[in-house]
Amino acid sequence: MAGAAGGALAARVFQGGGLGFIAYGYQSLEKLKSEVDTARALLKVGAQSPLPIGIGYLAWQLEAKPVTVAHDLLSVALENDVQAVWLSFGTEIPRWIKFIRDSERKLGETKIFVQVSSVKEALVACHEWKVDVIIAQGSEAGGHGSSTSPPLLTLLSEILSVIPNDGPPILGAGGLANGGHLAALIALGASGGVFGTRFLLSPESLYSDTARQALISARTGSSSGIAIDDLRRVYADGVRADDPDRMVIWAGAGVGLMNKIQPAKEIVGEIHEECVSRLQAAASSLG
Numbered sequence: 214m215a216g217a218a219g220g221a222l223a224a225r226v227f228q229g230g231g232l233g234f235i236a237y238g239y240q241s242l243e244k245l246k247s248e249v250d251t252a253r254a255l256l257k258v259g260a261q262s263p264l265p266i267g268i269g270y271l272a273w274q275l276e277a278k279p280v281t282v283a284h285d286l287l288s289v290a291l292e293n294d295v296q297a298v299w300l301s302f303g304t305e306i307p308r309w310i311k312f313i314r315d316s317e318r319k320l321g322e323t324k325i326f327v328q329v330s331s332v333k334e335a336l337v338a339c340h341e342w343k344v345d346v347i348i349a350q351g352s353e354a355g356g357h358g359s360s361t362s363p364p365l366l367t368l369l370s371e372i373l374s375v376i377p378n379d380g381p382p383i384l385g386a387g388g389l390a391n392g393g394h395l396a397a398l399i400a401l402g403a404s405g406g407v408f409g410t411r412f413l414l415s416p417e418s419l420y421s422d423t424a425r426q427a428l429i430s431a432r433t434g435s436s437s438g439i440a441i442d443d444l445r446r447v448y449a450d451g452v453r454a455d456d457p458d459r460m461v462i463w464a465g466a467g468v469g470l471m472n473k474i475q476p477a478k479e480i481v482g483e484i485h486e487e488c489v490s491r492l493q494a495a496a497s498s499l500g
């Protein structure tokens with residue numbers, strides 16, 4: 214999550230049992246490296262050892278830069294021997310995958326994750342790019358997304374039906390708030406789920422306390438009924454007046470179900486526990 218997921222969040226997610234990602238979006242190379250250093254320090258992982266987190270890159274941001282700068286940014290992942298590189302939202306994703314895979318550095322085990330928002334993209338990611346993991350992002354997702362993606366359950370079912378059984382694992386993303394949601398995806402056939410907004414509510418995210426409080430206050434459908442032109446006018450007035458009630462705070466459709474700030478590690482544990490118990494309850498109710 215560009216602007217929200219740094220080294221502290223990624224490290225604590227790993228410690229909870231999940232795979233956390235530092236996001237590269239708009240920051241400098243130095244800032245990305247300092248987030249990596251933060252993760253290393255929290256995890257007490259020495260400079261020569263693999264770093265058990267991932268780094269996500271907004272591909273269009275890489276593409277907006279001279280290619281040498283893009284390679285320097287990707288090299289941060291290579292030099293740190295991270296678990297995974299996540300790529301999304303660009304037109305030259307195969308080029309970045311090739312750079313990573315051709316690297317002579319140690320990166321043997323690093324998996325390539327690609328986030329997609331259509332069946333067509335999923336097929337290309339599987340058959341042409343041969344990615345290691347596909348993330349199906351539904352329209353419920355917070356932050357960066359496609360304006361044309363279908364809702365998650367529809368998109369995920371469609372993708373699961375066309376990707377061969379020996380193809381890459383498919384994860385679902387968009388609107389997930391709890392372990393019950395994750396259990397639903399697993400019941401559908403997904404290999405797992407991606408939680409974004411839920412972690413904005415951890416103290417480790419790079420969001421401010423004001424932004425976190427605004428997320429806690431958000432209710433499902435709370436902005437409905439307001440015409441877009443009115444919203445634009447109120448927002449412009451708010452920006453002029455430096456009004457904290459008129460900030461842009463990205464969130465997924467599950468935000469109305471989130472009501473507390475919680476350490477990232479605890480969030481992972483709670484989601485996992487609830488997911489397992491929901492699946493067990495469903496299995497036993499079938500007899």
Ligand SMILES: Cc1cc2nc3c(=O)[nH]c(=O)nc-3n(C[C@H](O)[C@H](O)[C@H](O)COP(=O)(O)O)c2cc1C
Binds near residue numbers: 214269270302358
């Ligand atoms: C604040 C924010 C920033 C995001 N930035 C990125 C990004 O840089 N790259 C990306 O692939 N997805 C980004 N996303 C989307 C997430 O990868 C994921 O699809 C989404 O958070 C899942 O939906 P949820 O937020 O409802 O859990 C972002 C999401 C949020 C909330």
